[in-house]
Amino acid sequence: MKTSFSTSALLIALLSLLVEASTWARPLQIIHTNDLHSHLEKGDSDHTGGYAAVKGVIESLKARAAEQGIETLVVDAGDFSEGNAFFFADHGRESWRLIDAMGYDAVTLGNHDWLIGTRQMDEIIASIRPRTPLLGANVEVWQSVPALREHLRPAIETTRAGARIAIVGLTTDELIYSWRVDKGRITPPIEKARELVPALRDRNDFVIALSHLGYKKDRKLAYQVPGIDLIIGGHSHTALTRPAIQKNYEGRKVPIVQTGSHGEFVGDLVVDVVKGKPLKVLSYRLVPVFRDGPRDPEMETRVSGARHSLEQRYGTDWLYETIGHSEVPIERPLHGPTRWGQLSAETLHETAGTDLSLDIGEFYGVSQPAGPVTRETLMQFYPRVFDIHRSSGWTIWRVQAPGWLLRLVLTEAVKMRQYIITAGLTYQIKTNDQGEPRVSKIRVNGRKLVDTQQYSVAVSEGLGRGGQELSALLRLIFEPEDTGVPFWSALERKIRAEGGVIRERAPASLP
Ligand SMILES: [Zn+2]
Numbered sequence: 014m015k016t017s018f019s020t021s022a023l024l025i026a027l028l029s030l031l032v033e034a035s036t037w038a039r040p041l042q043i044i045h046t047n048d049l050h051s052h053l054e055k056g057d058s059d060h061t062g063g064y065a066a067v068k069g070v071i072e073s074l075k076a077r078a079a080e081q082g083i084e085t086l087v088v089d090a091g092d093f094s095e096g097n098a099f100f101f102a103d104h105g106r107e108s109w110r111l112i113d114a115m116g117y118d119a120v121t122l123g124n125h126d127w128l129i130g131t132r133q134m135d136e137i138i139a140s141i142r143p144r145t146p147l148l149g150a151n152v153e154v155w156q157s158v159p160a161l162r163e164h165l166r167p168a169i170e171t172t173r174a175g176a177r178i179a180i181v182g183l184t185t186d187e188l189i190y191s192w193r194v195d196k197g198r199i200t201p202p203i204e205k206a207r208e209l210v211p212a213l214r215d216r217n218d219f220v221i222a223l224s225h226l227g228y229k230k231d232r233k234l235a236y237q238v239p240g241i242d243l244i245i246g247g248h249s250h251t252a253l254t255r256p257a258i259q260k261n262y263e264g265r266k267v268p269i270v271q272t273g274s275h276g277e278f279v280g281d282l283v284v285d286v287v288k289g290k291p292l293k294v295l296s297y298r299l300v301p302v303f304r305d306g307p308r309d310p311e312m313e314t315r316v317s318g319a320r321h322s323l324e325q326r327y328g329t330d331w332l333y334e335t336i337g338h339s340e341v342p343i344e345r346p347l348h349g350p351t352r353w354g355q356l357s358a359e360t361l362h363e364t365a366g367t368d369l370s371l372d373i374g375e376f377y378g379v380s381q382p383a384g385p386v387t388r389e390t391l392m393q394f395y396p397r398v399f400d401i402h403r404s405s406g407w408t409i410w411r412v413q414a415p416g417w418l419l420r421l422v423l424t425e426a427v428k429m430r431q432y433i434i435t436a437g438l439t440y441q442i443k444t445n446d447q448g449e450p451r452v453s454k455i456r457v458n459g460r461k462l463v464d465t466q467q468y469s470v471a472v473s474e475g476l477g478r479g480g481q482e483l484s485a486l487l488r489l490i491f492e493p494e495d496t497g498v499p500f501w502s503a504l505e506r507k508i509r510a511e512g513g514v515i516r517e518r519a520p521a522s523l524p
Pocket residue numbers: 048050092123125248249250274
């Protein structure tokens with residue numbers, strides 16, 4: 014008797030534990046993307062990415078979760094617009110329409126979303142009236158951009174899986190981009206998070222940061238701002254195959270996730286949201302997006318519409334005319350020298366007729382295979398525009414810079430692991446005893462750089478206009494001047510001058 018009593022008591026205890034566990038275990042699926050950069054038709058290869066396939070993956074993940082009774086949140090961490098020729102379709106509007114049709118619960122604005130400036134963003138938002146909440150807690154905009162002001166919010170608060178969840182959007186304040194927020198300003202993101210998160214935490218069970226700060230800064234954010242339970246990141250194009258864990262200064266572990274870029278992967282995170290307990294990661298995977306995988310038919314139609322709109326704006330004859338042939342892959346100079354990076358640096362240098370040229374590898378858009386070169390190829394290679402009503406992208410600028418400033422720019426760029434392409438200037442990178450890269454042996458046209466000498470420098474419109482609009486002091490130093498020559502047409506001229514064929518160049522022979 015005694016035994017059976019204790020056995021049934023044990024059973025009841027076990028059962029009640031199970032019941033309790035089932036009431037408390039609250040899985041929530043968070044599906045996320047970042048840095049799609051208008052890669053509407055495909056990602057980095059012919060077989061991957063594209064919005065129809067991205068949405069196809071999102072919808073199939075959602076459907077599977079729904080079958081299991083699991084609720085879903087779908088978010089994007091920014092940089093959905095500039096970065097592909099498709100951003101030129103319907104003057105930037107198609108990119109915004111398509112992101113709005115993706116079905117996100119929230120999207121954070123990235124630097125490549127506001128590079129067109131607040132006034133043009135306001136114009137686009139006023140005309141398409143997006144339904145998706147646009148987040149940017151550290152973006153302040155003035156009353157002169159009313160549609161943007163109305164749509165932009167610091168955070169959303171929602172209920173999922175029985176828990177109150179706040180999603181706060183934070184965006185990068187790097188000077189190289191933030192000057193474009195002309196009818197407003199960008200404030201330091203971590204300070205803003207410190208200011209907002211406590212109140213959000215009081216009203217909610219969990220706080221998620223939807224961040225366009227980049228992986229390194231996300232770790233800082235996690236450490237410095239207690240109260241954040243999860244960071245969904247973007248900006249650094251980092252593909253994390255499992256959540257990175259960063260302890261905050263109170264010792265609580267904060268998972269950080271990011272999917273890379275260009276719709277190559279969709280993040281599928283399942284967390285347990287138990288009130289009063291730390292958010293627990295139950296599973297995580299980066300789901301590869303294949304073009305022959307599930308596709309969303311409505312998105313497919315919209316993408317074809319965007320192609321049509323691009324063709325209408327530029328004309329198929331102009332867009333698809335073969336202007337040359339590249340025997341080498343058309344690689345963007347993101348982390349080091351490439352044949353096409355060199356071609357660009359020379360194009361800037363020769364067009365502006367300066368002592369040297371400088372450009373940032375990160376400005377370059379899409380790498381493409383060897384083969385015929387059309388004008389669309391050039392647009393994809395350098396998909397940059399400030400004025401969405403101007404059809405020809407960035408122009409080439411001329412600035413003046415003393416030698417010491419050139420040295421400083423190179424030093425800082427190397428420290429930030431930014432690759433700088435140059436023509437007329439050479440330099441070497443050496444690593445010091447602490448393992449830090451250092452710039453040495455800077456030469457201009459074969460001669461040692463003189464700190465006090467003034468040099469004329471060809472740059473892209475991004476750097477030229479930045480120098481002009483950042484401050485009166487920089488304007489005074491740089492004396493920026495627009496040559497008025499669009500980069501694409503200069504590059505086309507250069508390719509024709511090379512006989513229409515771009516081949517690997519033999520390495521310069523040593524003296
Ligand atoms: Zn990006």
